[in-house]
Amino acid sequence: MTPDDLISPLRFLSRLPVHLPRVPRMLQGLYYAGIRNRDKNLSLAWALERAVQQNPDRPALMDEGRLLTYTQFNRWANRLAWAFKAEGIRHGSVVAVMLENRLEVLAILAALSKLGAVAALLNTTQRGKVLAHSVNLVKPDIAVVGDELLAPFSEIADQLDNRALGRYWVADQDCLADAGQSPDGWNNLMVLARRQAESNPPDSAKVRMKDPCFLIYTSGTTGLPKASILSHGKWIKAYGGFGHSGLTLNNQDVLYLTLPCYHNNAVTVCWGAALAGGAAIALRRKFSASAFWPDVQRYRATCFGYIGELCRYLLNQPPCPAEQDNSLRCMIGNGLRPSIWAEFKQRFGIEQITEFYASSEGNIGFTNVFNFDNTVGFSPATYAIVRYDLENDRAIRTAKGFLEKTRKGEPGLLISEISAKWPFDGYTDPSKSEAAILRDVFKKGDAWFNTGDLMRDIGCKHTQFVDRLGDTFRWKGENVSTTEVENVLGSYPGVEDAVVYGVEIPGTNGRCGMAALRLQPGQALDGEALARFLDRELPAYAAPLFIRLLREVETTGTFKYKKTDLKQAGYDPQQVGDPLYVRLPGSSNFQPMNSELHTALEQQTYRF
Missing domain, CATH: 3.40.50.12780 (ANL, N-terminal domain)
Known part of the structure; x- marks a missing residue:
């Protein structure tokens, strides 16, 4: 900003x-x-x-x-x-x-x-x-x-x-x-x-x-x-x-x-x-x-x-x-x-x-009613941008148990009040609807919709989009569920664990898919066969473009994959000691990723 x-x-x-x-x-x-x-x-x-x-x-x-x-x-x-x-x-x-x-x-x-x-x-x-x-x-x-x-x-x-x-x-x-x-x-x-x-x-x-x-x-x-x-x-x-x-x-x-x-x-x-x-x-x-x-x-x-x-x-x-x-x-x-x-x-x-x-x-x-630059504009709805703990993936509550709003220009979680004027229609599955609601936000008994998106207040009820939270990333204009892609990769012969997350490629919008895989002992990656499998099982926008081979997969106490470090390291060979692979535009194969290829991606040599 x-x-x-x-x-x-x-x-x-x-x-x-x-x-x-x-x-x-x-x-x-x-x-x-x-x-x-x-x-x-x-x-x-x-x-x-x-x-x-x-x-x-x-x-x-x-x-x-x-x-x-x-x-x-x-x-x-x-x-x-x-x-x-x-x-x-x-x-x-x-x-x-x-x-x-x-x-x-x-x-x-x-x-x-x-x-x-x-x-x-x-x-x-x-x-x-x-x-x-x-x-x-x-x-x-x-x-x-x-x-x-x-x-x-x-x-x-x-x-x-x-x-x-x-x-x-x-x-x-x-x-x-x-x-x-x-x-x-x-x-x-x-x-x-x-x-x-x-x-x-x-x-x-x-x-x-x-x-x-x-x-x-x-x-x-x-x-x-x-x-x-x-x-x-x-x-x-x-x-x-x-x-x-x-x-x-x-x-x-x-x-x-x-x-x-x-x-x-x-x-x-x-x-x-x-x-x-x-x-x-x-x-x-x-x-x-x-x-x-x-x-x-x-x-x-x-x-x-x-x-x-x-x-x-x-x-x-x-x-x-x-x-x-x-x-x-x-x-x-x-x-x-x-x-x-x-x-x-x-x-x-x-x-x-x-x-x-x-x-x-x-x-x-x-x-963006008033045609300002770099903003999603104005909303007449009742909303708030609240402090959020990215590392632990949760909204921050005060000692009294309530959420607190961010300062102007500070990124936070966008939430919107559920009321007669601004109802929440939700999903066909009531349990999915309830999971998207935050309760007791600023006072006992109130209910707010959790957008799952980071925004910042830039003044006069205008906001700027920052990022999407959770296990979803956006690529080619589509939301990609990491869980769905992980389930597909998990069914590929020889894959023991699959961790999927979004990474940014310079000069593109959103994040493309990257998968960190742990293979069964004695298994090797066949880049061409994996590409064919992904083409058959997933829409093009959901198929990972980068592969990282892991020796171990770190999980939390509730057996959720720890993705923060993986996301930060991305596909940079200087930060990753594990084998890395990339599928370049128009290619039917995953090829080894090296420093020269990484530099070419940074310089936007390839169009994804």
């Missing part, structure tokens, strides 16, 4: 005149963010239908070959909603959804929201046991799967608790033009919807803020994914905070979206921001750094959704003609590092960076 990052009252007040034209929308956003009555009939469906009334003929969605107005998109969602209803889907029904980024997935999610049904957003990169666990965890009534993901879903059929799960198929093409022929055993969802009514179903007017909207999978410290409940109320708070107060897009704007639609950033933050202003979303299947600027030019995009890694990829690209005098004026996302913030803003001419902080399961969000 630099002195320039601190926000004094005078500095804050000097910024206000520039934002005066936005005040009405900002106040509107604060209204939605602060609604206490969770029985109120506000929802994603309500927001969509409101946008349709206000912008019936304006573009709502587009891709390379299609453009739908708000009226056309809403009619499609209505036909799907009536089709789901005819198939028995009702208020509270859980529907597992697994499609890649295309217009069909947003139409399906809109349809489910109109019925008050709950969409479980399956991560499209999950495979095998992890995918089966994610499906079984939420006990869905039916599953909707795109043809592009039919193979991995079919592979887990015998691992599902409900073998008779209703299965609905969506062709991998423009389903409005041709619904395709579904495979044996699958219902063709788009054919079922073809002759349904185009009117808004009456159910949409009955969906309340307290009702679940999405189940979003999050990797925690307990191994396999957890399903966090994102209520319509929380979606509406994002619609207000990010859409009305933060970005204030209008019906002339186009938001370019490459983030996967199983992410909260895509379906809540970006979609909510677009609907709040009647803006269009230009959707791309997968992010491509080389295609980014040509796409921005094609769609005349004025905004885009980001994660920090995406921004780094763009900076690493050589300048191209399409980025010159581009149409972008703002961006919304999280994880943009202070080290590249100014460079990114200057090179690409971005006027407004709406960095935010939020989590799928939490009850607090920050938004």
Whole structure:
């Protein structure tokens, strides 16, 4: 943190005149963010239908070959909603959804929201046991799967608790033009919807803020994914905070979206921001750094959704003609590092960076409403940053048993008060929800959500993200559970113990995986075989890039791995006497790590 990052009252007040034209929308956003009555009939469906009334003929969605107005998109969602209803889907029904980024997935999610049904957003990169666990965890009534993901879903059929799960198929093409022929055993969802009514179903007017909207999978410290409940109320708070107060897009704007639609950033933050202003979303299947600027030019995009890694990829690209005098004026996302913030803003001419902080399961969000640099912004919620003991991994309590707040600029644990205004929806597993709550924090009987993140107060209710706590690290925009990776490595032949942690590579965002392994006596590391195994068993973002071979593994009295020293030593041969290995970008093998390779990594010779 630099002195320039601190926000004094005078500095804050000097910024206000520039934002005066936005005040009405900002106040509107604060209204939605602060609604206490969770029985109120506000929802994603309500927001969509409101946008349709206000912008019936304006573009709502587009891709390379299609453009739908708000009226056309809403009619499609209505036909799907009536089709789901005819198939028995009702208020509270859980529907597992697994499609890649295309217009069909947003139409399906809109349809489910109109019925008050709950969409479980399956991560499209999950495979095998992890995918089966994610499906079984939420006990869905039916599953909707795109043809592009039919193979991995079919592979887990015998691992599902409900073998008779209703299965609905969506062709991998423009389903409005041709619904395709579904495979044996699958219902063709788009054919079922073809002759349904185009009117808004009456159910949409009955969906309340307290009702679940999405189940979003999050990797925690307990191994396999957890399903966090994102209520319509929380979606509406994002619609207000990010859409009305933060970005204030209008019906002339186009938001370019490459983030996967199983992410909260895509379906809540970006979609909510677009609907709040009647803006269009230009959707791309997968992010491509080389295609980014040509796409921005094609769609005349004025905004885009980001994660920090995406921004780094763009900076690493050589300048191209399409980025010159581009149409972008703002961006919304999280994880943009202070080290590249100014460079990114200057090179690409971005006027407004709406960095935010939020989590799928939490009850607090920050938004960079006033466009300061290097901050996640402001939050109207009741929160505190408290002193934290990193070595013993716990919040520090005073002699009286309470927590104490940090000083301005001092890192600490971010916690947020749980109240009627800021409820905690938690996880599908009540025990996981209770584990995330701190009680008797500042007085007997109070309850606060433990975000698990280190933040610092930089003044005027603005904060700066510092780091993520616990046995989770973030790489390639994804949270990686060390326990999950440790379990996978533990099943590899010859591995006695596996300790996984995150380490930083210069010039990258987040932390990549490193594994310290203790092999069985007489075993040697086969780097190529291990790489093949990891590719088969884990998503690319979760697979460790560094290996350290240990003679002994230190544990605590409760048999938890001691990771502090391992993290500090990282992959530096000068600090590690044990054998070290690295998997370089594009390589199918782990090769020995030496001082020359370490220097090359420090000098950012390789792009991870």
